[in-house]
Amino acid sequence: MTMYQTPLEVVNTLRDHIVSSSTFCNREEFLETLENVQNNLSNDGNTSIDNCHVIRCINLEGFDGVGKTTLANKLAQNPGFSLLPTLPDSIRPFRAYFDAQNEYVRRSYYSLCNIVASHKLASSSHTTVWVLDRYWPSTIAYQLAHQDNLDLASIENPLPWPNHLVRPSYVVYLYLNEDKRRGRIAQRHSQEPMDPEEQQLASDNTFRERLDAIYRRVENIHSIDADATTDEMAETILQGFENS
Numbered sequence: 001m002t003m004y005q006t007p008l009e010v011v012n013t014l015r016d017h018i019v020s021s022s023t024f025c026n027r028e029e030f031l032e033t034l035e036n037v038q039n040n041l042s043n044d045g046n047t048s049i050d051n052c053h054v055i056r057c058i059n060l061e062g063f064d065g066v067g068k069t070t071l072a073n074k075l076a077q078n079p080g081f082s083l084l085p086t087l088p089d090s091i092r093p094f095r096a097y098f099d100a101q102n103e104y105v106r107r108s109y110y111s112l113c114n115i116v117a118s119h120k121l122a123s124s125s126h127t128t129v130w131v132l133d134r135y136w137p138s139t140i141a142y143q144l145a146h147q148d149n150l151d152l153a154s155i156e157n158p159l160p161w162p163n164h165l166v167r168p169s170y171v172v173y174l175y176l177n178e179d180k181r182r183g184r185i186a187q188r189h190s191q192e193p194m195d196p197e198e199q200q201l202a203s204d205n206t207f208r209e210r211l212d213a214i215y216r217r218v219e220n221i222h223s224i225d226a227d228a229t230t231d232e233m234a235e236t237i238l239q240g241f242e243n244s
Contacts, residue, residue: 061172
């Protein structure tokens with residue numbers, strides 16, 4: 001059985017961490033953000049929502065370099081579609097700090113982003129089709145893949161969504177031949193170094209294969225080869241979305 005942090009556990013983990021940290025800047029600003037999230041959870045009764053709460057939106061997942069952001073922008077150009085940032089403005093400035101922390105604290109930060117995005121999805125107009133560039137599947141995939149002693153057989157298949165998050169109606173896992181993906185990453189980072197997680201993806205075959213396998217286990221995820229044009233992928237995804 002895969003265990004997920006509850007929303008309150010996420011909030012408390014991050015609060016305890018930053019209160020005890022001697023290097024965290026803008027502590028009061030982040031504490032205010034956590035308080036707002038906790039208030040939203042209390043007001044919504046959203047510490048546990050119906051696992052059947054599905055929102056008509058498209059969630060793009062996959063490794064860096066497969067074309068998620070370009071594709072998300074393309075899809076968002078359709079009438080009635082719009083991008084939903086899964087790194088909210090109130091939380092984004094703290095990303096660099098949390099990326100440098102231990103894996104548990106780091107994933108708690110991304111879990112917080114998921115909670116905020118879920119609240120936005122649940123409270124927004126259902127006439128808008130939201131497009132998400134990463135959401136919960138990336139958080140759980142990286143969390144589990146970083147466990148070196150992980151036995152894939154111990155992970156539920158399919159991997160169920162947590163009850164405290166609304167679910168997108170169409171979730172896509174974009175995959176790409178590793179040589180081609182590395183070529184794209186090399187072009188992107190020609191002027192700047194790769195972050196540690198991308199370095200691990202490029203150098204650690206076992207980690208990369210484990211991450212790929214976990215993504216593919218996510219409940220109701222659709223795998224699509226990203227070795228195609230953006231227009232071709234957008235057409236394939238829109239057809240799948242309309243039929244979902």
